Amino acid sequence: MxxxxxxxxxxxYLTAMKTKSFLLCLLLAISANxxxxxxxxxxxxxxxxxxxxxxxxxxxxxxxxxxxxxxxxxxxxxxxxxxxxxxxxxxxxxxxxxxxxxxxxxxxxxxxxxxxxxxxxxxxxxxxxxxxxxxxxxxxxxxxxxxxxxxxxxxxxxxxxxxxxxxxxxxxxxxxxxxGPATELPVRKKPVVFYGTSILQGGCASRSGMAHTNILERWLNRECINLGFSGNALLDLEIAHVMAGVDASVFVLDFVPNASVEQIKERAGAFYSIIRSKHPDTPVLFVEEPIFTHSRFNRTVAREVKDKNETLQAVFRSLKKRGEKNIYLLSSEDIIGHDGEATVDGVHFTDLGFMRYAKVLYPVLKKRMKD
Amino acid sequence: MxxxxxxxxxxxYLTAMKTKSFLLCLLLAISANxxxxxxxxxxxxxxxxxxxxxxxxxxxxxxxxxxxxxxxxxxxxxxxxxxxxxxxxxxxxxxxxxxxxxxxxxxxxxxxxxxxxxxxxxxxxxxxxxxxxxxxxxxxxxxxxxxxxxxxxxxxxxxxxxxxxxxxxxxxxxxxxxxGPATELPVRKKPVVFYGTSILQGGCASRSGMAHTNILERWLNRECINLGFSGNALLDLEIAHVMAGVDASVFVLDFVPNASVEQIKERAGAFYSIIRSKHPDTPVLFVEEPIFTHSRFNRTVAREVKDKNETLQAVFRSLKKRGEKNIYLLSSEDIIGHDGEATVDGVHFTDLGFMRYAKVLYPVLKKRMKD
The missing domain is CATH 2.60.120.260 (Galactose-binding domain-like)
Structure with a gap:
């Protein structure tokens, strides 16, 4: 190396920059060889x-x-x-x-x-x-x-x-x-830490840059940490400990598509508390399950989405009631638009879905990132 | 069958519709079995x-x-x-x-x-x-x-x-x-006929419905015919004859990414004339090559796009000059947005790119479809 x-x-390079177009041809020729x-x-x-x-x-x-x-x-x-x-x-x-x-x-x-x-x-x-x-x-x-x-x-x-x-x-x-880079962009201090599912892991972006955590890393110019585990955002508490080890600007908890109603009831509070105990003032954003595009037709999916989001809302209300501060809930209503076109299979986002999701998350995160 | x-x-089904929610459970149970x-x-x-x-x-x-x-x-x-x-x-x-x-x-x-x-x-x-x-x-x-x-x-x-x-x-x-269907939607009379490249063929939509000709078929509620041939929109004149066989509302010619400058000069006029000779009044829309997203960096691609679009513009001007009516030229400027995110590889559109392209084409086609 x-x-x-x-x-x-x-x-x-420095000298020749003055005669730009001649240089272009010459250097392209050199580089080709x-x-x-x-x-x-x-x-x-x-x-x-x-x-x-x-x-x-x-x-x-x-x-x-x-x-x-x-x-x-x-x-x-x-x-x-x-x-x-x-x-x-x-x-x-x-x-x-x-x-x-x-x-x-x-x-x-x-x-x-x-x-x-x-x-x-x-x-x-x-x-x-x-x-x-x-x-x-x-x-x-x-x-x-x-x-x-x-x-x-x-x-x-x-x-x-x-x-x-x-x-x-x-x-x-x-x-x-x-x-190595000449500037620290994206800024690495106080990254945004995301926890979630196959969607969070980037399923099904056409290329890795189009996973929404990577889009947001570019738009916020802030390091983003992706703890997305396909099919496995089941609120395993050791992952909360890993997250709590990061001095984050915002924690995003986007586990609902994987966790069952029972798991959300049993563990969401505990998962949150592990992070909160280490970071008393850091904003924590809970995200509802997206309204999956095929839920217009599939009644089972529609009911599951409704039940799980109501469960998350209940958890959120009880956290609020016990006096938790700096917690936020993102409604799934506008996450991927309303035309049904944002996924490859009803569930997993395409680049179109990730772009829409990033556009919804960007102002929310921007507002909560204090530094 | x-x-x-x-x-x-x-x-x-007709009777039970009156007690909808009971029915839902019952029928889902029946259907599952x-x-x-x-x-x-x-x-x-x-x-x-x-x-x-x-x-x-x-x-x-x-x-x-x-x-x-x-x-x-x-x-x-x-x-x-x-x-x-x-x-x-x-x-x-x-x-x-x-x-x-x-x-x-x-x-x-x-x-x-x-x-x-x-x-x-x-x-x-x-x-x-x-x-x-x-x-x-x-x-x-x-x-x-x-x-x-x-x-x-x-x-x-x-x-x-x-x-x-x-x-x-x-x-x-x-x-x-x-x-069979109860209604003729999409309308099958006077379809829109598209000729083009790998992009037109749907590369690289995540699912077939997201190729822009299929998006437009839904939005216009009009049959669209996709004559996209990956890497092979080289203005082969027999394809113009196939197109001329269709009583179209609009013909869209979107071949520039494949055809070379020489091929465009030599054959675009002839290709057009075969269609025009059978359809004296049908709108024909020529489409410029998209500003490929990596052309910001790749100087060879940037030059090729510029050269080919200038060639198409010259062909278009000469058709105008000789008095051709109902011909239109779509500028590539806004086809896939300006953020560079619409493709998987710089060239081939993702669902994000196809959605953007469909949004640009929709009002143009809508305006030109007389019936």
Whole structure:
């Protein structure tokens, strides 16, 4: 790996910027001929972790929970949802080599969302989509973006949502540099911590950047931590302890689609109290179950959504009654719009659903983030 | 197959509607126990075909082109993009059995979009998503929606976008009925005919109903014909002849992402003239290439988009100059928004992109559809 600043390319770059269009052709020609050199991503900051991990860098739950948590929950902790590598480079192209843990396939989600990569670039304070790394299988290599002007850019590379990443290298032109970020954007102090279901884990975004926690990380320019566990947001109390370990700006509890009425009654209060005992003043946002788009037709689903949301509302009222402060309840009414088009299967959000959900959450979080 | 109206269920249904909630429980219990009976979909109207086909019902190009068209183009004609089966039923659940031609997989599109089914139901004149048929492989069976009240509903079942459908049966409760539609919605007179690329074919909608031609079919309540051929909208003139065979309300020509500058110069005028010679007054809408979201970074793509759109504009001006009437040019500027988030890979639209594109096209088509 090389972080050398002695590369003559940078001097050349500064001089030649004056004759921009000539340079464009020349440098694109050079870059096309230049080799890609890969740099292990472990040297660069990793966003989105609630806790240190030991097995691999790109997982979400500590090894200490391996024999404590239910097996499916702990295994899902190895999916890299919400994790993102932060770096900068002046390369005309960004490539990646990565290996995934499971090489999972699902019939309602793209392989790019399940086990691909997704690159954003900072321009004028905003994160813009630059390209996605489309996977081939367990071992992957992809050029994510190419033919750029060779200027220094800040990047955020979102990792796979529904698979683990066991190794990751970032490829750049051999004559360019890569290094850690020059600015701390997204801000890493006081992240937003989300707990939830398959939807929260990013099912079924087309690419990882479109999971709503990743959209919100860009829009808020604040680190977001994704503790979404597909089918397994059953209010396991050890996850509340993991969350309580983070000095968060807001805690978002979005577990209703998975937890049963009984589980919500039994454990939601206890789950909340574990977080609250460590963070007496931090806002905690409870989120109702979305009005699943097929609940217009499926009466069983409609009744379940109603029952579970009424249960959550009752829990919320009792917390209020006992004098809890800084707790909020997000109604599901507008979460994914009213046209029924926001999901792939009635339940799991598409990019359209995630965009709508992010738009609903953004002002709520913005208002509650005191610092 | 049975279209019997003698089924005692329908009498029972009419009487019992008066005690609705009791009925709900009872009928859901009955339906849960009832067997699913499958009915071959060939008995029901099929929307979205420009021409008769002979090999299978669910394809888009006539057998006569098999030895005339380029092989990849003809093969893509066997993908069932834009085709939809129209029926009604009072079943509490709708299931399907279907077999696909290729069992294709792509890493940037869901299997549900590639080779699944997508069901919409008419309510108060609007088509609402009811459920998707998620595929398992070449031979598929899925319950698409269940636990409904047993009332008569009108359905529109969109077929696979990127695979062929070689057989299709619709499953209903054994005690219920299925038949052809009671109303001609979407209206089948004077359909809108679209010609285009992979994007037009529906790449990469999460489910087939989210391809923009299918969204527009619902919003306009007018049959739409999808002649999208992934990577192969190269202005092959036999496709213009197929289009000219349809008494359309509007022809949409959306080929720029595939055709080269040379092909546009050489053939766009001829392609147009074949349609125009048969339909002297029908509006023809030319569509510019979308500003692909990664063209902010990729200078080669940015230049290509600019060059191709300038070429299309020049063709359009020359048609105007020679006195052609009822031709329109849609600027690509607002097609997929300006946040860069509408695609999975910079090029192919997600449901978010298709929804945005449909919103741009809807008023344009609405204005041009005279009848």
């Amino acid at each position: 090389s972080f050398s600043l002695r590369n003559p390319y940078s001097i050349y 230049a080799q890609i050199v890969y740099h292990d991503a472990s040297a660069f900051p990793l966003l989105g972790k609630a806790t240190e991990t030991t097995l691999t860098r790109y997982e979400r739950l500590p090894d200490s929970l391996r024999n404590i948590s239910r097996k499916p929950l702990w295994e899902l902790g190895r999916n890299s949802a919400g994790l993102a590598v932060r770096f900068r480079s002046n390369s005309t192209r960004i490539a990646a080599k990565w290996e995934v843990l499971l090489n999972r396939n699902m019939n309602h989600m793209t392989p790019t969302g399940i086990k691909g990569l997704d690159l954003y670039c900072l321009q004028d304070g905003k994160w813009l989509f630059a390209g996605s790394g489309r996977p081939q299988g367990k071992v992957n290599e992809a050029t994510i973006v190419k033919d750029m002007l060779p200027k220094e850019r800040e990047y955020l590379l979102f990792l796979s949502l529904y698979d683990g990443v066991t190794s990751l290298s970032i490829g750049i032109d051999s004559l360019s540099q890569i290094s | 049975s279209f019997s109206l003698r089924n005692p269920y329908s009498i029972y 009832a067997q699913i009976v499958y009915h071959d979909a060939s008995a029901f109207p099929l929307l979205g075909k420009a021409t008769e086909t002979t090999l299978t019902r669910y394809e888009r190009l006539p057998d006569s082109l098999r030895n005339i068209s380029r092989k990849p183009l003809w093969e893509l004609g066997r993908n069932s993009a834009g085709l939809a089966v129209r029926f009604r039923s009072n079943s509490t659940r709708i299931a399907a059995k279907w077999e696909v031609l290729l069992n294709r997989n792509m890493n940037h599109m869901t299997p549900t979009g590639i080779k699944g089914l997508d069901l919409y139901c008419l309510q108060d004149g609007k088509w609402l998503f009811a459920g998707s048929g998620r595929p398992q492989g070449k031979v598929n069976e899925a319950t698409i929606v269940k636990d409904m009240l047993p009332k008569e509903r009108e359905y529109l079942l969109f077929l696979s976008l990127y695979d062929g459908v070689t057989s299709l049966s619709i499953g209903i409760d054994s005690l219920s009925q299925i038949s």
